[in-house]
Amino acid sequence: MKKNNVIKVVVVTMILALLAGCGAKEGSDSIKIGGSGPLTGDAAVYGIDVMNAAQLAVDEINAKEGKEYFAFKMEDDAADPEKSPIAYSTLMDWGMQVSIYTVTSGAGLAVAEDYNNDRIFALTPSGSNTGLIYNGKVNYDNAFQVCFTDPNQGRASADYIAEHKLASKVAVIYRSDDDYSKSIYATFVEEAAKVGLEVVSETSFLKDDADYSAQLLEAEKNGAELVFLPIYYQPASVILTQANNSGYAPIFFGVDGMDGILGLDGFKAELAEGVYLLTPFAADATDDATVHFVTAFKEAYGTVPTQFAADAYDAVYAIYQACKAGNVTPDMAAADICDIMIDQFTTMEYPGLTGTSRWAVNGEVNKSPKAVIINNGVYVAAE
Amino acid sequence: MYFITYLISGIGLGSVYALIALGYTMVYGIAKMLNFAHGDIIMIGAYVAFFALSRFNVPAYLAVLLSVVVCIALGITIEKLAYKPLRKAASLSVLITAIGVSYFLENGAQLLWTSSPKMFSSIIKSGALELFDGQLSISYITLLTIATCILIMIALTYFINNTKTGSAMRACSEDKGAASLMGINVNRTISITFAIGSGLAAVAAVLLASTYPSVYPTMGSMPGIKAFTAAVFGGVGSIPGALLGGLLLGVIETLAKGYISTQLSDAIVFAVLIIVLLLKPTGILGKKKSEKV
Numbered sequence A: 001m002k003k004n005n006v007i008k009v010v011v012v013t014m015i016l017a018l019l020a021g022c023g024a025k026e027g028s029d030s031i032k033i034g035g036s037g038p039l040t041g042d043a044a045v046y047g048i049d050v051m052n053a054a055q056l057a058v059d060e061i062n063a064k065e066g067k068e069y070f071a072f073k074m075e076d077d078a079a080d081p082e083k084s085p086i087a088y089s090t091l092m093d094w095g096m097q098v099s100i101y102t103v104t105s106g107a108g109l110a111v112a113e114d115y116n117n118d119r120i121f122a123l124t125p126s127g128s129n130t131g132l133i134y135n136g137k138v139n140y141d142n143a144f145q146v147c148f149t150d151p152n153q154g155r156a157s158a159d160y161i162a163e164h165k166l167a168s169k170v171a172v173i174y175r176s177d178d179d180y181s182k183s184i185y186a187t188f189v190e191e192a193a194k195v196g197l198e199v200v201s202e203t204s205f206l207k208d209d210a211d212y213s214a215q216l217l218e219a220e221k222n223g224a225e226l227v228f229l230p231i232y233y234q235p236a237s238v239i240l241t242q243a244n245n246s247g248y249a250p251i252f253f254g255v256d257g258m259d260g261i262l263g264l265d266g267f268k269a270e271l272a273e274g275v276y277l278l279t280p281f282a283a284d285a286t287d288d289a290t291v292h293f294v295t296a297f298k299e300a301y302g303t304v305p306t307q308f309a310a311d312a313y314d315a316v317y318a319i320y321q322a323c324k325a326g327n328v329t330p331d332m333a334a335a336d337i338c339d340i341m342i343d344q345f346t347t348m349e350y351p352g353l354t355g356t357s358r359w360a361v362n363g364e365v366n367k368s369p370k371a372v373i374i375n376n377g378v379y380v381a382a383e
Numbered sequence B: 001m002y003f004i005t006y007l008i009s010g011i012g013l014g015s016v017y018a019l020i021a022l023g024y025t026m027v028y029g030i031a032k033m034l035n036f037a038h039g040d041i042i043m044i045g046a047y048v049a050f051f052a053l054s055r056f057n058v059p060a061y062l063a064v065l066l067s068v069v070v071c072i073a074l075g076i077t078i079e080k081l082a083y084k085p086l087r088k089a090a091s092l093s094v095l096i097t098a099i100g101v102s103y104f105l106e107n108g109a110q111l112l113w114t115s116s117p118k119m120f121s122s123i124i125k126s127g128a129l130e131l132f133d134g135q136l137s138i139s140y141i142t143l144l145t146i147a148t149c150i151l152i153m154i155a156l157t158y159f160i161n162n163t164k165t166g167s168a169m170r171a172c173s174e175d176k177g178a179a180s181l182m183g184i185n186v187n188r189t190i191s192i193t194f195a196i197g198s199g200l201a202a203v204a205a206v207l208l209a210s211t212y213p214s215v216y217p218t219m220g221s222m223p224g225i226k227a228f229t230a231a232v233f234g235g236v237g238s239i240p241g242a243l244l245g246g247l248l249l250g251v252i253e254t255l256a257k258g259y260i261s262t263q264l265s266d267a268i269v270f271a272v273l274i275i276v277l278l279l280k281p282t283g284i285l286g287k288k289k290s291e292k293v
Helices: A002-025 A044-065 A082-092 A105-109 A114-117 A150-163 A179-195 A214-220 A233-246 A290-301 A307-325 A335-346 B002-031 B037-056 B060-086 B091-113 B140-162 B164-174 B176-181 B186-211 B220-234 B239-259 B263-278
Strands: A032-035 A070-076 A097-101 A121-124 A143-145 A171-174 A198-205 A225-228 A251-252 A276-279 A349-352 A356-357 A370-375 A378-381 B129-130 B136-139
Touching: A032 A044, A032 A082, A032 A307, A032 B091, A044 A070, A044 A290, A044 A307, A070 A082, A082 A114, A097 A105, A097 A307, A097 A335, A097 A378, A105 A179, A105 B091, A114 A143, A121 A307, A121 A335, A150 A179, A150 A225, A150 A276, A171 A179, A171 A214, A179 A198, A198 A214, A214 A233, A214 B002, A214 B239, A233 A251, A233 B136, A276 B140, A290 A307, A307 A335, A307 A349, A307 B176, B002 B037, B002 B136, B002 B140, B002 B186, B002 B220, B002 B239, B037 B091, B037 B186, B037 B220, B060 B091, B060 B186, B136 B140, B140 B164, B140 B186, B164 B176, B164 B186, B176 B186, B220 B239, B220 B263, B239 B263
Parallel strands: A032 A070, A032 A097, A097 A121, A121 A143, A171 A198, A171 A225, A225 A251, A251 A276
Antiparallel strands: A276 A370, A349 A356, A370 A378, B129 B136
């Protein structure tokens, strides 16, 4: 009996201590940036990279300001549209004033309306679906993107291939149960027709499909000189291996989802030799900003940052630039900050890691995509 | 010639399905349960082989052996901890437990090895056998997969039909109560079945990862479901049925992708399955059992 009482007392004390801890955070004098992303689950690679890079940017800014200018909190949503509303509530309870939205599109779509209704300024580093900034009828004026929208990537890829005369007959292999892949594929095919590329083979696969030999054979049979892969790097790595095994060697052309392929554990870089990809960020670029970011990131977390990390770093610095220019202070209400930020973002120019960005009123970013080619296991800027 | 290329790559894919289906079908035949964690044992097997090959640079045969040993140990442990206490429970409880084990393994793997995929390097040299002046090429790994699959099936059929443990297995599959009255240790027999099924899963894992070289925590789920379908296709509980079902499934899937539509290939596979089950509810080689009333 006595023992039980002791346990009860301990438990109650612990709960009280926890509650006290919650209370202590209120009334701090920094601007609170929140955001959610997959810190566990299938897409955790992206979420963790975004969290780390955003934290790095926040730490740098706080050091520069000499005080805690930003407070940053990242919640786990497992890239799951059912969990992101919970993460959103937690962040609102914490007192979030500005947000880096969500890392993935699917999770973001579930909270896009909440963000808009609650007047929280939201800038997603990597959610590329247009549904995050536009719901089909109205434009979410509070929502902005750092990365390209999916349709833009498809168009830019077709333009690049045509402009540089990489091929005249192209094949596309896309994932048909993924919005990201599907929307890039759709605009690619549309733009290809306009710029005179002949799409000779369009094949698809589903999540967790293991075999791509039929799709590759279809492309080969129809004489495709270039295979466009608007997909993530995991299936792309298998496609490259299978093409290599069967002796089919077209040019492979990927988009930002291909970024990360060289960092795959056990991946043989020679398989990706000559692969083109369209990405706004290359970790081994030699400009000062990239070198600084990559070194600091490696030092802090021990890995090479992906494009998702660069986007997140840019998101925090873009918010910082807008806060400074708009004289945002921590005591302002989130809705007031939101209005100031909208004014700033639609008028300012932000020179970042992923290019110089300007934002349209609808939240889309405008910056020029860079193509890189994989040469001896590193990204080289392609001309 | 493209037709033959499609056919062969279909047989390669089908052989992997068949190897996995053998594990499903054996466990179902003897323990009368659907072990949905089977696909995840494959995933563990692939990770073990991956780390053995890439971190410790052991020779390929040793990596396969290690993977087999780990998977057998894992299979027996799962059976002892999760399924044995439920031997007398309703089959639905066991089914749910199996799904639970499957989630446990997938999430455990994610915690241990993160969700970022790993690239498996093939256990044999990559390349292809060129036939008809290079018009037809069959990769070595496909040949190895088909050969292994046939070999294992022959060995397994012999084992079931001609050894004492094999007869014990057949007895358990017919009637557990009567078998234990005849002095057969039912629990031991079921454990052995799980051990064999898991060992086969390890072999399938290495072949699967060599053909489709991406190792990640949910890699086993889709091939697992396809293999389960193959087992039902061929007649669940029947070993030749698993082979036939696996091969047919692989070939239909690949041909559907090649000649009809990549988007509809799965729909076509399952449509064929439905037609087969309508005509022959026990599967192609399934035994018809008459229930005595």
